Amino acid sequence: CAIFRELQLPIWLPVDVSNNTFLYAVANTYVVTGYLHAVCGHLSVDMLIQSYLLYCATQHRLIKFKQENIEKYFKKKTKRVSHETTTEGLLQKKIYDQIIQCIKVYDAVFGYAGEMEDMYSFGIFSQLFVVSLIFSICAYSLTKATSFVDILYILSFTIPMILSMFLYCYPGTLIIEESTSIGEAIFKSPWYTYDKRTKILLLTFVERTNKPIKVTVGKLVDLSLETFVLIMNRSYSLIAVLQNFY
Numbered sequence: 001c002a003i004f005r006e007l008q009l010p011i012w013l014p015v016d017v018s019n020n021t022f023l024y025a026v027a028n029t030y031v032v033t034g035y036l037h038a039v040c041g042h043l044s045v046d047m048l049i050q051s052y053l054l055y056c057a058t059q060h061r062l063i064k065f066k067q068e069n070i071e072k073y074f075k076k077k078t079k080r081v082s083h084e085t086t087t088e089g090l091l092q093k094k095i096y097d098q099i100i101q102c103i104k105v106y107d108a109v110f111g112y113a114g115e116m117e118d119m120y121s122f123g124i125f126s127q128l129f130v131v132s133l134i135f136s137i138c139a140y141s142l143t144k145a146t147s148f149v150d151i152l153y154i155l156s157f158t159i160p161m162i163l164s165m166f167l168y169c170y171p172g173t174l175i176i177e178e179s180t181s182i183g184e185a186i187f188k189s190p191w192y193t194y195d196k197r198t199k200i201l202l203l204t205f206v207e208r209t210n211k212p213i214k215v216t217v218g219k220l221v222d223l224s225l226e227t228f229v230l231i232m233n234r235s236y237s238l239i240a241v242l243q244n245f246y
Contacts (some may be wrong), residue, residue, distance in 0.1 A: 007031055046164065049124065052116055053171030053215065053223070059109045060178035060213075063102050070098055073192050092195045093111035096190050099201055106182070106205075110213055113175065117215050119202055124168060125218030132231045135161045136238040143243065172223025181215040182206075 009031045017023040019101070071091070138158040145151045183206040191202055212220045223225045 009035070046167070049120055050167055050171055052120075053168075053175060056109055056113050056116070056176035056213070056215075057171060057178045059105060060175070060182060063106055064178070064182055065100065066102055066189050067182065067185045070095055071193065092198060095194060096198045099198065099205065103201075103205055103208075106209070113213050113215055117217075121215075121217050121219065123186065124223070125220070128165060128168065128217065128227075128231065131164050132163050132235050135165075136235040136242075139235065140239050140242045143239070162232075165231060169223055169225055169228035172227070173225045176212045176214055176224060179209060182209040190211075 007027055011031065013027060015023060017027045103126050135158060138161065142151065142154045142158065145154055182210075186206055186209075188200055191199060194202070214224075216222050221230070
């Protein structure tokens, strides 16, 4: 392209840059900068949504950590109290209050996941649909490629498509796994040493966490690795259909 002074992307310019090396370099820099700006914009939007999903999973992991180490933490806080009965009563109260706080955080994260689903559900679903369609076409083109350059070119576009789908589905799986494993973390704690009201509170919390928190896109599918595998299987089926007809 540089020999014939052609821009990488045809654009209208008020001057002819093919006869001037400096203007040609400036125009190419402008085109490449526009490419990079568009790429960075797409990456920023994608990573923003994925960071929201990972934040939701991280909050569940923090709740698990607090439940597993709650008694150990508050024993250090109350060991300065001299009277044994006072120490035990203060410890149980602090544990109860901390569990209440964890439940409030869990409810807040549940609401956060619901709001995130309402805002980004259609956008994520549309992107997954388009990406899966593009992946099918690229994979079909890969079966028809004859030269190494064509194969390399198609792979350079197909692999990012697969990663794009994976990076949406994997955080969804983390949210499901972390939310359902809170009950397991509670049973790992010394719950048998807690007083009666704390045990009842924990039992209610465990029953609540048995239902996983899921982010559903398009009101049809959940963001999870199972959905990722399902998309890959459906894409392969589409490739097989295209091969039979063409």
